Amino acid sequence: MTPRFAGSTALVTGAASGIGAAAAERLAREGARVVALDRDGAALERRYAGVPDIVRVEQDLGGPMPDEFLDSLDSVHRLGDLRILVNAAGVLHRSPAIDHDLGTWEHTLAVNVTAPYRLSQLFVRRRLRLGGPGVIVNVCSIESFTAAPDHVAYTVSKSAMLMLTRAFALELAPHGIRVNGIAPGVTETEMNRSLREDAAAARRLTGRIPMGRFGVPGEQAAAIAFLASPEASYITGAVLPVDGGWLTA
Numbered sequence: 001m002t003p004r005f006a007g008s009t010a011l012v013t014g015a016a017s018g019i020g021a022a023a024a025e026r027l028a029r030e031g032a033r034v035v036a037l038d039r040d041g042a043a044l045e046r047r048y049a050g051v052p053d054i055v056r057v058e059q060d061l062g063g064p065m066p067d068e069f070l071d072s073l074d075s076v077h078r079l080g081d082l083r084i085l086v087n088a089a090g091v092l093h094r095s096p097a098i099d100h101d102l103g104t105w106e107h108t109l110a111v112n113v114t115a116p117y118r119l120s121q122l123f124v125r126r127r128l129r130l131g132g133p134g135v136i137v138n139v140c141s142i143e144s145f146t147a148a149p150d151h152v153a154y155t156v157s158k159s160a161m162l163m164l165t166r167a168f169a170l171e172l173a174p175h176g177i178r179v180n181g182i183a184p185g186v187t188e189t190e191m192n193r194s195l196r197e198d199a200a201a202a203r204r205l206t207g208r209i210p211m212g213r214f215g216v217p218g219e220q221a222a223a224i225a226f227l228a229s230p231e232a233s234y235i236t237g238a239v240l241p242v243d244g245g246w247l248t249a
């Protein structure tokens with residue numbers, strides 16, 4: 001059987017670690033040429049040095065992104081028929097809402113909302129110029145739907161990403177570009193390592209999850225790959241919970 005993503009290029013952000021890395025590896029395994037972007041160049045190097053179908057781009061998404069960003073990437077890394085964009089990079093700063101400092105708030109919104117917005121915009125412009133279908137998968141969160149304590153900027157950013165997904169999906173459906181998201185529940189990555197290593201906190205959290213365990217990055221990557229694939233050809237504007245049942249309660 002021909003691999004699902006043979007002939008496509010995929011740009012995956014946050015690809016040095018966790019969910020983004022699992023998505024990059026899954027898409028590459030299924031035939032895509034992957035451009036793996038992350039601010040952590042050393043981690044990209046450790047993970048992908050010598051992997052032929054994954055090229056590495058060290059880039060901090062916390063700053064402004066010029067209109068020429070994808071063209072400049074293209075000149076070095078040959079984006080080719082860039083058909084898939086996975087917005088997985090994200091940051092989470094924990095602090096009570098009344099103490100959350102403005103810089104942290106702004107950084108969270110810059111990385112978690114403005115960067116996916118700008119990248120999606122540039123991806124779509126390029127797609128419309130080249131013609132043919134495209135697909136965006138945004139890594140949202142259960143916190144796109146429900147708040148958690150000490151996460152005010154993160155929760156706000158992830159609910160914005162939910163509506164970013166729907167707004168882009170609505171406008172781009174007539175152009176054959178599908179835009180969806182996943183809403184991961186608590187998944188074993190660096191983002192929550194300290195919490196998971198605190199036995200009492202881990203017990204409290206798993207006790208809140210109907211399936212009684214954390215997710216793993218591969219389970220998120222499977223959902224990303226499904227939404228990016230032709231098997232999801234009639235799905236757009238959806239944000240799929242991958243959360244062990246968290247949002248059912």
Ligand SMILES: NC(=O)c1ccc[n+]([C@@H]2O[C@H](COP(=O)([O-])OP(=O)(O)OC[C@H]3O[C@@H](n4cnc5c(N)ncnc54)[C@H](O)[C@@H]3O)[C@@H](O)[C@H]2O)c1
Pocket residue numbers: 013014015016017018019020037038039040059060061062087088089090091111139140141142183184185186187188189190191192
């Ligand atoms: N782990 C979870 O439980 C969970 C739950 C819901 C949603 N998410 C979301 O999943 C996505 C991936 O997170 P993860 O859990 O894999 O965490 P992670 O910390 O393992 O990975 C995040 C990656 O994003 C990169 N990144 C952060 N800021 C960046 C920037 N300014 N520019 C470029 N790259 C940057 C990091 O270097 C890292 O490689 C995030 O959007 C996160 O909000 C995670």
